[in-house]
Amino acid sequence: MFFTDIIQETYLALMANKARSGLTILGIVIGIGSVIAMVSIGQGVQSSITSSIESLGSNLIMVQPGTQRGIGSQVSSGRGSSQTLTLADAEAVKQQISLVGNVAPEASSRYQITAKGTNTNTQVVGTTTAYSIVRNVSVASGVFISDQNVNNSAKVAVIGPTVRVDLFGEGVDPLGKTIKINKIEFKVIGMTKEKGGSGFSNQDDMIFIPISTAQKFLTGNDYLSTMSIQAVDEKSMTELQNQVSALLLSRHGITDPTKADFSIMNQADIVSSMSTVTQTLTLLLGAIAGISLVVGGIGIMNMMLTTVTERTREIGLRKAIGAKKKDITVQFLSEAVALTFIGGVIGIILGWLASLAMTRFAGITTTVSIPSVFLAIGVSGAIGIIFGYYPAWRAAKLNPIDALRYE
């Protein structure tokens, strides 16, 4: 028996029962299609979270003041609320550690902002020029805070595009306008480019002012809320984290690292911990869709068992004229695999279209990855073999005498 014979036999057998074959294929189409669509949602979420974390800047280490709970201590004030980091710490990090590319200290808090007749409540970040490099912020119009602004404690502000809309309205040029932060007047000197981020770190909804101004007029103290440190390259991240930790511990006079009064977060750590969450999400979505794939597989087995029963006499005849067990097994197995393969290909196309439709009409980010497509093809083939094997085996072990007599 040649391969072309198997293809031909399979084609004729499937065409002999078009409706039944079609419905069985549909089961696999739904299974594979939903796996592709669901996994694409999971991977879409993953890539959008990863890219939004990466939009914060690259090779970042964030130092936040705060108490890591010491032994016996039950109370923790939230991170960023305690006052342990100073501008001097930031300077020291920048001067003493060679792996540091740039340091952007921040003193930020939420304030009520007013302009002529409008007001909003948003995050005001006191920082330095380095912030625009470290956190990957660029201005759409005007300029960012300069070193001179910081030295002079100038009352100037760079606003995000969302703040612009809230205070002045869409399309209005904010440059040169005056806003009041906590009743103190600031002059708008620039507006940042839209980043489109959302959620916990929306840089479009922020106001940047010189750190000296923030400490002098708004917070009234010398402490920082965050320090963003950029490593010179990706390889030195871990080493940098260790060095920063050691330097700050010695500056703060702490010998036991478990009692550090600050915490260090590595951007890679954040990405990887978010990835764990989204991978679990992907797995969950895939598993739910996988159930329908299993149901589709059972449909294949059901159809094949019916087919074997119906064609018992034919199997008997084939054996009488010289078909071996292997020939019969291959014939029925290839029917099952053909069903799942056709279903798999259509399912991939439909699943792909479904994920494109979700992105277009529901605004959900989806990513169909090539590995998931190959995985789907592999899984559908495997389902054909697994669920087709038992019926094929039953066909092959039929006794030709009984099979020929079967009514």
Added chain:
Amino acid sequence: MIDCKNIVKTYSTGSISTTILKGVSFKIEEGEFVAIMGPSGSGKSTLMNILGLLDAPTSGEYYLDGHDVSKLNDDELADIRKNKIGFVFQSFNLLKRTTVLRNVMLPLVYAGVKSKEREKIAVAALIHSGLEKQHYNHFSNQLSGGQMQRVAIARALVNNPSLILADEPTGNLDSKTGEIVLGTFQDLNEKQNRTIILITHEREVAEYTNRIITIRDGEIVEDKKNSRRKAGSVSRP
């Protein structure tokens, strides 16, 4: 060509065992046209299954073309069936919704004949079986009983077997069509020197062969030449 020595077949269901064939011995030479005749339950079908290598005897020896084939496994038996035996069944056993040509070519598929050569061989077999050309591309279920049996005969011939086994080939046909089918067998026997064994329960049918082996209760009761052979209809339908 066929040499059966003391063939015994016992079926056991649970603790009860029934002996269907009780030591059957006979020889069939090449080119013979033999009827194995007996009432139902006589063991003739069991004997045919053993002769056709669809079943193995419980004891005894069966030599086909000089080879002992009574102790081979399923796949080895399938190989011999493929090369040496052609079957014609009472109920034709053609594949439905499949053309006449494809039905006849089916044994060639398992014999590994190249697809280009198959049609030529199949057409030659169909000419010998006497089916008209216009039916070659019809579906098997569009044919009459006589035509279907001719397709089945062509299928049995296509591998050029040394033995053709026909199990009640006229059982589902009216007497006139049956006569034509039997005439075809006579033709194949005389003109091509084919060895044909015909299994039947009707003396009427057995009369068309050259030798009648009568079997009853698992034993051969009579084995004689049939000198007054009836002539089958040679006219093509």
